[in-house]
Amino acid sequence: MKKLPFIIFCFIMLCAFGAGMNSYHRTESMIANDVNRALETALQQMPGNVVTTDTIQCYRNSLTIAELKDTACIVIRTVRRNDRLQTELVAEANCGFLTVLKLSDQKASSSLFFAGILWLTGSLWYIKRKKPELLMQGLSYGGIVFCNDKFMTHTGKLIHLTPMQHSLLEMFMTSETHTLSKKEICEKLWPKKPDASDTLYTLVRRIKPIVEANSNLKIESDRGRSYTLVYR
Incomplete structure:
Protein backbone atom coordinates (compact mmCIF):
# COMPACT_ATOMS: atom_id res chain seq x y z
CA MET A 1 0.00 0.00 0.00
CA LYS A 2 2.91 2.37 0.68
CA LYS A 3 4.08 2.03 -2.94
CA LEU A 4 0.62 2.61 -4.41
CA PRO A 5 0.84 6.46 -4.51
CA PHE A 6 4.15 6.26 -6.37
CA ILE A 7 2.81 3.61 -8.76
CA ILE A 8 -0.13 5.89 -9.55
CA PHE A 9 2.28 8.83 -10.02
CA CYS A 10 4.37 6.82 -12.50
CA PHE A 11 1.20 5.76 -14.35
CA ILE A 12 0.04 9.39 -14.67
CA MET A 13 3.49 10.45 -15.91
CA LEU A 14 3.50 7.64 -18.48
CA CYS A 15 0.06 8.74 -19.69
CA ALA A 16 1.32 12.34 -19.94
CA PHE A 17 4.38 11.22 -21.91
CA GLY A 18 2.25 9.02 -24.18
CA ALA A 19 -0.25 11.81 -24.84
CA GLY A 20 2.57 14.25 -25.59
CA MET A 21 4.33 11.90 -28.00
CA ASN A 22 1.07 11.04 -29.74
CA SER A 23 0.33 14.72 -30.31
CA TYR A 24 3.92 15.31 -31.47
CA HIS A 25 3.75 12.54 -34.07
CA ARG A 26 0.35 13.76 -35.29
CA THR A 27 1.85 17.22 -35.80
CA GLU A 28 4.80 15.73 -37.70
CA SER A 29 2.36 14.00 -40.04
CA MET A 30 0.37 17.23 -40.43
CA ILE A 31 3.54 19.13 -41.36
CA ALA A 32 4.59 16.47 -43.86
CA ASN A 33 1.14 16.52 -45.48
CA ASP A 34 1.18 20.32 -45.66
CA VAL A 35 4.57 20.62 -47.39
CA ASN A 36 3.78 17.76 -49.80
CA ARG A 37 0.43 19.31 -50.73
CA ALA A 38 2.08 22.73 -51.18
CA LEU A 39 4.70 21.20 -53.48
CA GLU A 40 2.02 19.46 -55.51
CA THR A 41 0.15 22.77 -55.89
CA ALA A 42 3.33 24.60 -56.90
CA LEU A 43 4.21 22.02 -59.56
CA GLN A 44 0.69 22.16 -60.97
CA GLN A 45 0.95 25.92 -61.40
CA MET A 46 4.57 25.86 -62.58
CA PRO A 47 5.29 22.47 -64.20
CA GLY A 48 8.78 21.26 -64.86
CA ASN A 49 11.67 19.96 -62.78
CA VAL A 50 13.43 23.31 -62.70
CA VAL A 51 13.06 25.05 -59.36
CA THR A 52 12.96 28.82 -59.71
CA THR A 53 12.40 31.63 -57.26
CA ASP A 54 8.79 31.79 -58.43
CA THR A 55 8.36 28.06 -57.79
CA ILE A 56 9.60 28.43 -54.22
CA GLN A 57 7.44 31.50 -53.68
CA CYS A 58 4.37 29.67 -54.97
CA TYR A 59 5.30 26.66 -52.82
CA ARG A 60 5.57 28.74 -49.64
CA ASN A 61 2.39 30.69 -50.41
CA SER A 62 0.53 27.36 -50.63
CA LEU A 63 1.56 26.35 -47.11
CA THR A 64 -1.23 26.56 -44.54
CA ILE A 65 1.08 26.42 -41.51
CA ALA A 66 2.48 29.92 -41.11
CA GLU A 67 5.51 28.77 -39.08
CA LEU A 68 6.79 26.80 -42.11
CA LYS A 69 6.81 29.67 -44.60
CA ASP A 70 10.31 30.82 -43.62
CA THR A 71 11.91 27.39 -43.31
CA ALA A 72 10.24 25.09 -45.84
CA CYS A 73 12.15 24.48 -49.07
CA ILE A 74 12.30 22.28 -52.16
CA VAL A 75 15.29 20.00 -52.74
CA ILE A 76 16.30 17.88 -55.72
CA ARG A 77 17.20 14.29 -54.86
CA THR A 78 18.67 11.58 -57.00
CA VAL A 79 17.05 8.17 -56.56
CA ARG A 80 17.50 4.82 -58.25
CA ARG A 81 14.42 3.31 -59.85
CA ASN A 82 14.50 0.24 -62.12
CA ASP A 83 18.33 0.39 -62.11
CA ARG A 84 18.23 3.94 -63.41
CA LEU A 85 19.10 7.17 -61.62
CA GLN A 86 16.32 9.73 -61.59
CA THR A 87 15.89 13.13 -60.04
CA GLU A 88 12.81 14.19 -58.15
CA LEU A 89 11.64 17.23 -56.24
CA VAL A 90 11.07 16.74 -52.53
CA ALA A 91 9.43 19.10 -50.07
CA GLU A 92 11.18 19.62 -46.73
CA ALA A 93 9.86 21.49 -43.71
CA ASN A 94 13.30 22.12 -42.15
CA CYS A 95 11.79 22.63 -38.69
CA GLY A 96 13.36 21.33 -35.51
CA PHE A 97 12.03 19.51 -32.49
CA LEU A 98 11.04 22.66 -30.63
CA THR A 99 9.05 23.98 -33.60
CA VAL A 100 7.11 20.72 -33.93
CA LEU A 101 6.56 20.67 -30.17
CA LYS A 102 5.28 24.25 -30.26
CA LEU A 103 2.85 23.42 -33.07
CA SER A 104 1.57 20.27 -31.36
CA ASP A 105 -1.34 20.34 -28.94
CA GLN A 106 0.17 19.51 -25.55
CA LYS A 107 -2.83 20.52 -23.43
CA ALA A 108 -3.72 16.95 -22.46
CA SER A 109 -0.10 16.07 -21.75
CA SER A 110 0.43 19.23 -19.67
CA SER A 111 -2.76 18.61 -17.71
CA LEU A 112 -1.72 15.05 -16.90
CA PHE A 113 1.79 16.21 -15.98
CA PHE A 114 0.54 18.80 -13.49
CA ALA A 115 -2.02 16.32 -12.17
CA GLY A 116 0.84 13.90 -11.51
CA ILE A 117 2.88 16.56 -9.73
CA LEU A 118 -0.10 17.49 -7.58
CA TRP A 119 -0.74 13.82 -6.80
CA LEU A 120 2.90 13.25 -5.79
CA THR A 121 3.00 16.42 -3.69
CA GLY A 122 -0.24 15.49 -1.94
CA SER A 123 0.93 11.92 -1.35
CA LEU A 124 4.25 13.03 0.15
CA TRP A 125 2.43 15.53 2.39
CA TYR A 126 -0.02 12.86 3.55
CA ILE A 127 2.76 10.35 4.27
CA LYS A 128 4.77 12.96 6.17
CA ARG A 129 1.67 14.00 8.12
CA LYS A 130 0.77 10.43 9.02
CA LYS A 131 4.29 9.23 9.83
CA PRO A 132 4.35 10.56 13.44
CA GLU A 133 1.02 8.85 14.07
CA LEU A 134 2.34 5.56 12.76
CA LEU A 135 5.49 5.86 14.87
CA MET A 136 3.43 6.62 17.97
CA GLN A 137 1.40 3.47 17.39
CA GLY A 138 4.54 1.33 17.46
Whole structure:
Protein backbone atom coordinates (compact mmCIF):
# COMPACT_ATOMS: atom_id res chain seq x y z
CA MET A 1 0.00 0.00 0.00
CA LYS A 2 2.91 2.37 0.68
CA LYS A 3 4.08 2.03 -2.94
CA LEU A 4 0.62 2.61 -4.41
CA PRO A 5 0.84 6.46 -4.51
CA PHE A 6 4.15 6.26 -6.37
CA ILE A 7 2.81 3.61 -8.76
CA ILE A 8 -0.13 5.89 -9.55
CA PHE A 9 2.28 8.83 -10.02
CA CYS A 10 4.37 6.82 -12.50
CA PHE A 11 1.20 5.76 -14.35
CA ILE A 12 0.04 9.39 -14.67
CA MET A 13 3.49 10.45 -15.91
CA LEU A 14 3.50 7.64 -18.48
CA CYS A 15 0.06 8.74 -19.69
CA ALA A 16 1.32 12.34 -19.94
CA PHE A 17 4.38 11.22 -21.91
CA GLY A 18 2.25 9.02 -24.18
CA ALA A 19 -0.25 11.81 -24.84
CA GLY A 20 2.57 14.25 -25.59
CA MET A 21 4.33 11.90 -28.00
CA ASN A 22 1.07 11.04 -29.74
CA SER A 23 0.33 14.72 -30.31
CA TYR A 24 3.92 15.31 -31.47
CA HIS A 25 3.75 12.54 -34.07
CA ARG A 26 0.35 13.76 -35.29
CA THR A 27 1.85 17.22 -35.80
CA GLU A 28 4.80 15.73 -37.70
CA SER A 29 2.36 14.00 -40.04
CA MET A 30 0.37 17.23 -40.43
CA ILE A 31 3.54 19.13 -41.36
CA ALA A 32 4.59 16.47 -43.86
CA ASN A 33 1.14 16.52 -45.48
CA ASP A 34 1.18 20.32 -45.66
CA VAL A 35 4.57 20.62 -47.39
CA ASN A 36 3.78 17.76 -49.80
CA ARG A 37 0.43 19.31 -50.73
CA ALA A 38 2.08 22.73 -51.18
CA LEU A 39 4.70 21.20 -53.48
CA GLU A 40 2.02 19.46 -55.51
CA THR A 41 0.15 22.77 -55.89
CA ALA A 42 3.33 24.60 -56.90
CA LEU A 43 4.21 22.02 -59.56
CA GLN A 44 0.69 22.16 -60.97
CA GLN A 45 0.95 25.92 -61.40
CA MET A 46 4.57 25.86 -62.58
CA PRO A 47 5.29 22.47 -64.20
CA GLY A 48 8.78 21.26 -64.86
CA ASN A 49 11.67 19.96 -62.78
CA VAL A 50 13.43 23.31 -62.70
CA VAL A 51 13.06 25.05 -59.36
CA THR A 52 12.96 28.82 -59.71
CA THR A 53 12.40 31.63 -57.26
CA ASP A 54 8.79 31.79 -58.43
CA THR A 55 8.36 28.06 -57.79
CA ILE A 56 9.60 28.43 -54.22
CA GLN A 57 7.44 31.50 -53.68
CA CYS A 58 4.37 29.67 -54.97
CA TYR A 59 5.30 26.66 -52.82
CA ARG A 60 5.57 28.74 -49.64
CA ASN A 61 2.39 30.69 -50.41
CA SER A 62 0.53 27.36 -50.63
CA LEU A 63 1.56 26.35 -47.11
CA THR A 64 -1.23 26.56 -44.54
CA ILE A 65 1.08 26.42 -41.51
CA ALA A 66 2.48 29.92 -41.11
CA GLU A 67 5.51 28.77 -39.08
CA LEU A 68 6.79 26.80 -42.11
CA LYS A 69 6.81 29.67 -44.60
CA ASP A 70 10.31 30.82 -43.62
CA THR A 71 11.91 27.39 -43.31
CA ALA A 72 10.24 25.09 -45.84
CA CYS A 73 12.15 24.48 -49.07
CA ILE A 74 12.30 22.28 -52.16
CA VAL A 75 15.29 20.00 -52.74
CA ILE A 76 16.30 17.88 -55.72
CA ARG A 77 17.20 14.29 -54.86
CA THR A 78 18.67 11.58 -57.00
CA VAL A 79 17.05 8.17 -56.56
CA ARG A 80 17.50 4.82 -58.25
CA ARG A 81 14.42 3.31 -59.85
CA ASN A 82 14.50 0.24 -62.12
CA ASP A 83 18.33 0.39 -62.11
CA ARG A 84 18.23 3.94 -63.41
CA LEU A 85 19.10 7.17 -61.62
CA GLN A 86 16.32 9.73 -61.59
CA THR A 87 15.89 13.13 -60.04
CA GLU A 88 12.81 14.19 -58.15
CA LEU A 89 11.64 17.23 -56.24
CA VAL A 90 11.07 16.74 -52.53
CA ALA A 91 9.43 19.10 -50.07
CA GLU A 92 11.18 19.62 -46.73
CA ALA A 93 9.86 21.49 -43.71
CA ASN A 94 13.30 22.12 -42.15
CA CYS A 95 11.79 22.63 -38.69
CA GLY A 96 13.36 21.33 -35.51
CA PHE A 97 12.03 19.51 -32.49
CA LEU A 98 11.04 22.66 -30.63
CA THR A 99 9.05 23.98 -33.60
CA VAL A 100 7.11 20.72 -33.93
CA LEU A 101 6.56 20.67 -30.17
CA LYS A 102 5.28 24.25 -30.26
CA LEU A 103 2.85 23.42 -33.07
CA SER A 104 1.57 20.27 -31.36
CA ASP A 105 -1.34 20.34 -28.94
CA GLN A 106 0.17 19.51 -25.55
CA LYS A 107 -2.83 20.52 -23.43
CA ALA A 108 -3.72 16.95 -22.46
CA SER A 109 -0.10 16.07 -21.75
CA SER A 110 0.43 19.23 -19.67
CA SER A 111 -2.76 18.61 -17.71
CA LEU A 112 -1.72 15.05 -16.90
CA PHE A 113 1.79 16.21 -15.98
CA PHE A 114 0.54 18.80 -13.49
CA ALA A 115 -2.02 16.32 -12.17
CA GLY A 116 0.84 13.90 -11.51
CA ILE A 117 2.88 16.56 -9.73
CA LEU A 118 -0.10 17.49 -7.58
CA TRP A 119 -0.74 13.82 -6.80
CA LEU A 120 2.90 13.25 -5.79
CA THR A 121 3.00 16.42 -3.69
CA GLY A 122 -0.24 15.49 -1.94
CA SER A 123 0.93 11.92 -1.35
CA LEU A 124 4.25 13.03 0.15
CA TRP A 125 2.43 15.53 2.39
CA TYR A 126 -0.02 12.86 3.55
CA ILE A 127 2.76 10.35 4.27
CA LYS A 128 4.77 12.96 6.17
CA ARG A 129 1.67 14.00 8.12
CA LYS A 130 0.77 10.43 9.02
CA LYS A 131 4.29 9.23 9.83
CA PRO A 132 4.35 10.56 13.44
CA GLU A 133 1.02 8.85 14.07
CA LEU A 134 2.34 5.56 12.76
CA LEU A 135 5.49 5.86 14.87
CA MET A 136 3.43 6.62 17.97
CA GLN A 137 1.40 3.47 17.39
CA GLY A 138 4.54 1.33 17.46
CA LEU A 139 6.81 0.07 20.21
CA SER A 140 9.76 2.47 20.57
CA TYR A 141 13.06 2.01 22.37
CA GLY A 142 16.39 3.76 21.88
CA GLY A 143 15.51 5.19 18.49
CA ILE A 144 14.10 1.96 17.07
CA VAL A 145 10.38 1.68 16.40
CA PHE A 146 8.62 -1.66 15.97
CA CYS A 147 5.32 -1.10 14.15
CA ASN A 148 3.18 -3.33 11.92
CA ASP A 149 5.79 -6.10 12.13
CA LYS A 150 8.46 -3.76 10.72
CA PHE A 151 11.45 -2.06 12.28
CA MET A 152 12.25 1.55 11.49
CA THR A 153 14.22 4.44 12.91
CA HIS A 154 12.56 7.33 14.75
CA THR A 155 12.56 9.25 11.44
CA GLY A 156 10.59 6.50 9.72
CA LYS A 157 13.48 4.94 7.78
CA LEU A 158 12.96 1.19 7.31
CA ILE A 159 15.61 -1.04 8.93
CA HIS A 160 16.38 -3.98 6.65
CA LEU A 161 16.85 -7.27 8.51
CA THR A 162 17.00 -10.95 7.65
CA PRO A 163 14.15 -13.09 9.04
CA MET A 164 16.35 -14.37 11.90
CA GLN A 165 17.62 -10.88 12.72
CA HIS A 166 14.03 -9.64 12.69
CA SER A 167 12.95 -12.37 15.12
CA LEU A 168 15.83 -11.69 17.49
CA LEU A 169 15.30 -7.92 17.52
CA GLU A 170 11.58 -8.46 18.08
CA MET A 171 12.39 -10.58 21.13
CA PHE A 172 14.61 -7.80 22.49
CA MET A 173 12.00 -5.09 21.83
CA THR A 174 9.08 -6.98 23.35
CA SER A 175 10.99 -8.05 26.45
CA GLU A 176 10.28 -5.82 29.46
CA THR A 177 13.92 -5.84 30.52
CA HIS A 178 15.33 -6.07 26.97
CA THR A 179 17.46 -8.90 28.29
CA LEU A 180 17.36 -12.43 26.83
CA SER A 181 19.10 -15.53 28.06
CA LYS A 182 21.02 -17.69 25.64
CA LYS A 183 18.69 -20.59 26.34
CA GLU A 184 15.60 -18.46 25.76
CA ILE A 185 16.85 -17.30 22.36
CA CYS A 186 17.94 -20.74 21.18
CA GLU A 187 14.68 -22.40 22.20
CA LYS A 188 12.70 -19.70 20.41
CA LEU A 189 14.70 -19.49 17.19
CA TRP A 190 16.13 -23.02 16.85
CA PRO A 191 13.86 -25.31 18.87
CA LYS A 192 14.99 -28.49 17.09
CA LYS A 193 18.71 -27.78 17.19
CA PRO A 194 20.55 -29.47 20.11
CA ASP A 195 23.33 -26.85 20.35
CA ALA A 196 22.83 -23.50 18.58
CA SER A 197 25.61 -21.62 20.38
CA ASP A 198 27.69 -20.96 17.28
CA THR A 199 24.64 -20.00 15.27
CA LEU A 200 23.51 -17.58 17.97
CA TYR A 201 27.01 -16.07 18.22
CA THR A 202 27.04 -15.45 14.44
CA LEU A 203 23.55 -13.98 14.49
CA VAL A 204 24.40 -11.56 17.31
CA ARG A 205 27.68 -10.57 15.65
CA ARG A 206 25.90 -9.70 12.41
CA ILE A 207 22.99 -7.80 13.94
CA LYS A 208 25.15 -5.64 16.23
CA PRO A 209 26.36 -3.16 13.55
CA ILE A 210 22.82 -2.84 12.17
CA VAL A 211 21.41 -1.93 15.58
CA GLU A 212 24.20 0.55 16.31
CA ALA A 213 23.93 2.19 12.88
CA ASN A 214 20.20 2.83 13.23
CA SER A 215 19.76 3.67 16.92
CA ASN A 216 21.35 4.72 20.20
CA LEU A 217 21.49 1.10 21.32
CA LYS A 218 23.97 -1.74 21.42
CA ILE A 219 23.87 -5.42 22.36
CA GLU A 220 25.93 -6.41 25.40
CA SER A 221 26.84 -9.98 26.31
CA ASP A 222 27.06 -11.37 29.82
CA ARG A 223 29.77 -14.00 29.24
CA GLY A 224 27.62 -15.63 26.61
CA ARG A 225 24.90 -16.50 29.15
CA SER A 226 22.60 -13.65 28.18
CA TYR A 227 22.35 -10.64 25.90
CA THR A 228 20.94 -7.19 26.68
CA LEU A 229 19.82 -4.38 24.40
CA VAL A 230 21.07 -1.26 26.15
CA TYR A 231 21.77 2.41 25.46
CA ARG A 232 25.27 3.23 24.22
